[in-house]
Amino acid sequence: MQTAPIKPLKPYFHVIEDLGEHLDWVEFFGNDNPVEIDIGCGRGLFVFNAATQNPNINYLGLEIDYREGRRAAMRLLKREMPNARIIGGDCKVLLSKMIDKHSVQAAHVYFPDPWWKKRHHKRRLFTTEFCDLLADVIKPEGHLHSWTDVIEYFEVIKETGDCHPKFVSLEPPAERDPEDDLDYQTSFERKKRKMGLPIYRALWQRQPLAAD
Numbered sequence: 001m002q003t004a005p006i007k008p009l010k011p012y013f014h015v016i017e018d019l020g021e022h023l024d025w026v027e028f029f030g031n032d033n034p035v036e037i038d039i040g041c042g043r044g045l046f047v048f049n050a051a052t053q054n055p056n057i058n059y060l061g062l063e064i065d066y067r068e069g070r071r072a073a074m075r076l077l078k079r080e081m082p083n084a085r086i087i088g089g090d091c092k093v094l095l096s097k098m099i100d101k102h103s104v105q106a107a108h109v110y111f112p113d114p115w116w117k118k119r120h121h122k123r124r125l126f127t128t129e130f131c132d133l134l135a136d137v138i139k140p141e142g143h144l145h146s147w148t149d150v151i152e153y154f155e156v157i158k159e160t161g162d163c164h165p166k167f168v169s170l171e172p173p174a175e176r177d178p179e180d181d182l183d184y185q186t187s188f189e190r191k192k193r194k195m196g197l198p199i200y201r202a203l204w205q206r207q208p209l210a211a212d
């Protein structure tokens with residue numbers, strides 16, 4: 001069986017291994033605008049919408065599933081978005097080794113995999129160690145957003161963020177009615193809201209460095 005040729009998606013899609021040891025935002029985006037990251041960006045609806053609405057902010061989607069990451073990048077390529085990119089790879093590698101400390105204005109973690117079975121909970125992304133990595137890269141007073149439809153995981157996420165000494169909880173955005181089918185935060189939000197499920201939202205602010 002013939003497989004479809006892989007379309008060239010540069011500069012919209014990169015694999016982490018091709019980027020070297022250090023990611024310099026100015027070099028990567030070609031300007032020094034603020035950077036926001038979407039961790040586990042899936043098909044990239046958030047990155048696409050946010051980059052369209054905020055042309056003076058750079059958005060980077062991180063996605064461990066290259067196939068999904070390439071789909072997200074295809075969306076960006078079609079519109080030749082100057083301020084949005086996708087990197088395929090494990091976010092933990094990028095967060096812990098490749099980007100400068102306190103160089104990110106906001107991190108978005110939408111609908112992280114719930115790993116339903118109790119014995120798989122240890123695979124969940126949103127842990128204190130994950131928040132430690134985020135606290136290292138988010139700027140003082142920058143933001144961390146996380147939404148999910150899984151109440152039990154949300155309670156863990158909320159407690160993890162609320163108890164973290166480098167974050168302070170803020171009032172999350174209220175739910176609003178979408179204007180069209182693309183007017184959702186992410187593809188998962190659209191899917192879950194169409195199923196009638198409630199969405200739980202959390203928002204934190206990175207404390208000033210003096211509080212570290």
Ligand SMILES: C[S@@+](CC[C@H](N)C(=O)[O-])C[C@H]1O[C@@H](n2cnc3c(N)ncnc32)[C@H](O)[C@@H]1O
Pocket residue numbers: 039040041042043062063064065068089090091092109110111112113114125186187188189
């Ligand atoms: C349930 S999906 C949600 C996708 C998207 N955020 C949304 O709301 O539509 C979770 C995504 O996180 C990605 N993911 C899981 N672990 C990751 C990691 N360590 N680094 C980057 N992406 C990861 C998965 O591949 C998956 O696409």
